[in-house]
Structure formats: structure tokens, C-alpha cells
Amino acid sequence: MSSSPRHDRPHLSLIEKSLPGWDVDLYIGGRQAVCDPALLAAHDIKIIVNCAINFDVNFVTGSKPATDGILASGPGLLRYYKLGLVDDTGNSDTMLLSGYYLLRGALDQKFPERASYPHRDKGNVLVNCRAGRSRSVVLVSLFLHLEMPEIYPTLAAAIAHVRAKRELHPDEWHETPKPQLIHAAEKAADMIRLIEAEKKRAVA
Numbered sequence: 001m002s003s004s005p006r007h008d009r010p011h012l013s014l015i016e017k018s019l020p021g022w023d024v025d026l027y028i029g030g031r032q033a034v035c036d037p038a039l040l041a042a043h044d045i046k047i048i049v050n051c052a053i054n055f056d057v058n059f060v061t062g063s064k065p066a067t068d069g070i071l072a073s074g075p076g077l078l079r080y081y082k083l084g085l086v087d088d089t090g091n092s093d094t095m096l097l098s099g100y101y102l103l104r105g106a107l108d109q110k111f112p113e114r115a116s117y118p119h120r121d122k123g124n125v126l127v128n129c130r131a132g133r134s135r136s137v138v139l140v141s142l143f144l145h146l147e148m149p150e151i152y153p154t155l156a157a158a159i160a161h162v163r164a165k166r167e168l169h170p171d172e173w174h175e176t177p178k179p180q181l182i183h184a185a186e187k188a189a190d191m192i193r194l195i196e197a198e199k200k201r202a203v204a
Helices: 037-042 095-108 135-147 155-166 179-203
Strands: 012-016 026-029 045-052 079-085 124-128
Touching: 012 135, 012 155, 026 135, 026 155, 037 045, 045 095, 045 135, 079 095, 079 135, 095 124, 095 135, 095 179, 124 135, 135 155, 135 179, 155 179
Parallel strands: 026 124, 045 079, 045 124
Antiparallel strands: 012 026
């Protein structure tokens, strides 16, 4: 348990407006944001990327309700993607690499015109964890650094931007995000640059 003082912050924070290449807004939030359908709708959020292994949300609105010990299943309220990060040590070296590609894949994904894919509309994106102050911060920072290097040339520059937009107080910065996650994001950025360079060579 951290002994850091707790500071008020918005339930939902706009981090980047009109992401280049996708023209959608990117938000960070915690439990209060992701569990509030009216708040999500008010900000046209249609994609959720949940970074927390120890926090889930039941968005199921499908046609098979829970019966006789069988859980409800079917389409959800919106598009929901899950990356299960530990907010400490314990993540594999490739977890944040996976998170980067998961977030980018969610933005790029296209769906067939079938009833079983009800959420085809473009919309804004919320990256969340339990409090919206560590795991979501590091993933969004990694994403901005790699996708917008002319604005965020270093991971540290991206983290500084996200901290400001998320209204994280300097008293919290030693753990927002956790140092272990920053180190993992640095390694992920190196791996992703190698992967992307190899992909370019393969099509050259």
C-alpha cells in the first residue's frame, strides 16, 4: 500500500484530441469513468482498453442472461479490450509491447457487416485502469511517444504531457506511473521500433 497523499482528479481526462491518422480523442480514466455509461456516451467513447488485471467491468447487454450458474454472454455496450497489467513488478517483458499493438489494433480494426459485430461505428477511446494514474498512464505515454515522435520525442516527454492532462500532482509522480512500468515501457519502445523497422524492410 502506497503512503503517497491522494489528490483529486477528474474521473475522465482528455489526453490527446484528434489523434493523427485516426481523428478520434484519447482519454484516460479510472473506475468512476469506465463504469458510467452516461459519461462515456457524453464523450462519444466507443472503445475501452482496460489495462488492469485486477479490475473488470460487465458491459454485457447480450441475449443470453445468467442462468443456473452460467454467466451472461453476448455483445457488450461498446468495444471492450483487455490488457491485464500488474501495477508493480510481475509483468512479462512483452506485456506493454502487446498493449501498444492492442491499442493501435483497436483503432485500426474494421468489422464485417454482420449482426454479430454490432459496434462498427468510429468513436473516441478510453484507456483505463483502477484509478487511471499508473498503468493507463504508461500505456498512453508509450503510444503517444511512438505514434507522435515529433511532439513527444522521448517517453519522458510523453509521460510529462499525460501527467499534466490527467492532473496528477507532483507528490504522486514517483508512482504515476510506477518506475517498474516506465522501465518496461522503455524496453517495449525499443522492441517496437525494431519490429516496425523490420516490417518496413520486408515490404521494401
